[in-house]
Amino acid sequence: MFSDIPPMAWVILALGLAWLALRAWQKRQAEARAEARELRMAELMAEREKMAHEPPPSSIGAVVSDSKVPVEEPKEKRCLGCRTVNPASSTTCAGCGLEL
Numbered sequence: 715m716f717s718d719i720p721p722m723a724w725v726i727l728a729l730g731l732a733w734l735a736l737r738a739w740q741k742r743q744a745e746a747r748a749e750a751r752e753l754r755m756a757e758l759m760a761e762r763e764k765m766a767h768e769p770p771p772s773s774i775g776a777v778v779s780d781s782k783v784p785v786e787e788p789k790e791k792r793c794l795g796c797r798t799v800n801p802a803s804s805t806t807c808a809g810c811g812l813e814l
């Protein structure tokens with residue numbers, strides 16, 4: 715009874731099976747890609763969530779460096795005229811009376 719089937723029918727059948735196999739393979743590939751994309755999106759969302767709760771590292775560095783930098787406050791003023799060292803709070807030189 716198989717001999718009744720023309721060779722062309724076998725070719726068509728084989729092509730049909732090959733097409734079905736290809737479709738199944740492509741579907742699996744697409745599913746794998748979608749899964750990988752979803753995983754990536756979940757990772758990105760988790761990272762964004764973390765970033766929202768924690769201040770960015772750059773601002774932490776800025777705060778730390780700000781606290782480390784000593785505030786420059788002169789403890790004394792040297793008179794330009796007579797070189798007498800006066801306290802920073804004074805407005806005039808104790809030695810010559812020049813305005814500091």
Ligand SMILES: [Zn+2]
Nearest residue numbers: 793796807810
């Ligand atoms: Zn002076």
